[in-house]
Amino acid sequence: MPQHGPQPVERELPTEEAHDLLALVRDLVQREIKPKAGEEEAAERFPRDVFSLLSRSGLLGLPYEEEYGGGEQPYAVYLQVLEELAAARLTVGLGTSVHALACYGLAHFGSKEQRAEHLPAMLGGELLGAYCLSEPSSGSDAASLRTRAVRDGDDWVLHGTKAWITHAGVADFYTVMARTGEEGPRGITAFLVPGDAEGLSAAPPERKMGLKGSPTGQLHLDGVRVPDTCRIGDEGQGFTIALASLDSGRLGMAACAIGIAQAALDEALAYAEGRAQFGRPISDFQGLRFMLADMATQIEAGRALYLSAARRHDTGRPYSQQAAMAKLFCTDAAMRVTTDAVQVLGGYGYTADFDVERYMREAKVLQIVEGTNQIQRMVIARRLLGPETAR
The missing domain is CATH 1.10.540.10 (Acyl-CoA dehydrogenase/oxidase, N-terminal domain)
Known part of the structure; x- marks a missing residue:
């Protein structure tokens, strides 16, 4: 059977x-x-x-x-x-x-x-890290960041504010992108900043609709001094490092999205087989069966897409476009699947007694972090068509 x-x-x-x-x-x-x-x-x-x-x-x-x-x-x-x-x-x-x-x-x-x-x-070593690129005035337009690092002998002194930082205030080290030269992407440099550095502080965490156990907040750098040995790569190479890091991180977000989508499907399946209406399990009703079939198909397609991009990474082939596709598809799928899981459970799905409402709230952030899904579409379109025509 x-x-x-x-x-x-x-x-x-x-x-x-x-x-x-x-x-x-x-x-x-x-x-x-x-x-x-x-x-x-x-x-x-x-x-x-x-x-x-x-x-x-x-x-x-x-x-x-x-x-x-x-x-x-x-x-x-x-x-x-x-x-x-x-x-x-x-x-x-x-x-x-x-x-x-x-x-x-x-x-x-x-x-x-x-x-x-x-x-x-x-x-x-039981340390935990955080990645600091976004700022209050530069999210999707990351190349316009304002945090500045000024050379002082063998040290660099950092001033500025980073925003939307996962693990802000609890991380043991931060990879920080700061401006060391001209405006635009060529003037950005990457630094490794210890979590206990003098002049480094975190604002109270943001109040979020989901992912409430993970602190997200602003990070203030007020004269934070680090030695030049904490500069990562060459001066002016920071934006290249940031983009390469994000390609790998987008695959991580894709995998996380499929994880919560799978969890939501599993709960919806268990509920549908255990809940009876009109004298039979609701899993017998075609409308619900088709909904579950669509949910499972989106999950399998998303998993195949992120694994295909991962294999390109593992074999040294370019994968930036595929990472953007995986992040886009998997996070959009997670939003659809978790929303449908709430619908399968009906009124119970809207209560905090079942995990599906949490999955639905959490899925939303995955369409935003590490490049919104609108940015992913821009990345994909530029690979297909080249940059937009200048006006």
């Missing part, structure tokens, strides 16, 4: 090591994250203990080199781990992706000496 209802996702894993890794993640999720996710989110509790556990388990540095404390896993494996974490609690899945984003610049553009000095602690 065929099995009905929610089933474990069949994963595309290349090695026995990857299978063991995913088994570890699923066990950790069931024991440490999923049982208290709803309660913790409602209480707006940041799960620092969970991130420390992930670090000790080797899960915060999966896509980075073993030499520096990473797991050296392909992105096609790392993203499936993110999906599992996000399905259990988006605060954890998204936070893990943001941490990897914060490490990306140093791991790929830092000197060998910088990587040796900083990466082991960042990847496996």
Whole structure:
């Protein structure tokens, strides 16, 4: 007899090591994250203990080199781990992706000496990172940022305000983009700033409609001094580093989106098979069956798309366009799937007694972070058609 209802996702894993890794993640999720996710989110509790556990388990540095404390896993494996974490609690899945984003610049553009000095602690030392590009007046137009770094001998002194920073105030290090030269993208440089740096402070977290366990806020840099050895890459290379980091981060958001969409589908399936109306389970009604079929199809299509982009990354092929497509499609799909899951549960879906209302609120932010979906469409269109005609 065929099995009905929610089933474990069949994963595309290349090695026995990857299978063991995913088994570890699923066990950790069931024991440490999923049982208290709803309660913790409602209480707006940041799960620092969970991130420390992930670090000790080797899960915060999966896509980075073993030499520096990473797991050296392909992105096609790392993203499936993110999906599992996000399905259990988006605060954890998204936070893990943001941490990897914060490490990306140093791991790929830092000197060998910088990587040796900083990466082991960042990847496996129970530290947590944040990525600082957006500002109050520059979100989608990131190249117009105003935070400035001024050279003072062997140091740099940073002044400015960053906005919408995940882990603001709780991170141990920040990858900060600041202006060191001319206006526009060529005048931006990347810096590694310790979380306890003098002059660094965080504003109270934003009051958000979802993802309430993950602090998001402004970060103020008031004369923060860092040595030149904390400059990542060359002067003026910061915007290139930022865009390369975002390509990888967009794949993380795509995987997280499919994670919460899968969680919403699983809850909708279980409810539909257990709820009876008019003398039979509501899963017998064609209108609802077709809705569930569409939800499952969108999830499978999204998963295939982000894995296809990940394989391009893993084989060294260009993947910027595919990352934008995956982020666009998967996050839009998550919004549709979670909305439909609420509809399947009817009035119960609109209450906080069931997780689907939380999934729906959380899905919305994934269409906004790391480049709005309108920006993703611009990226894709420029790859297809070239830049817009100047007026």
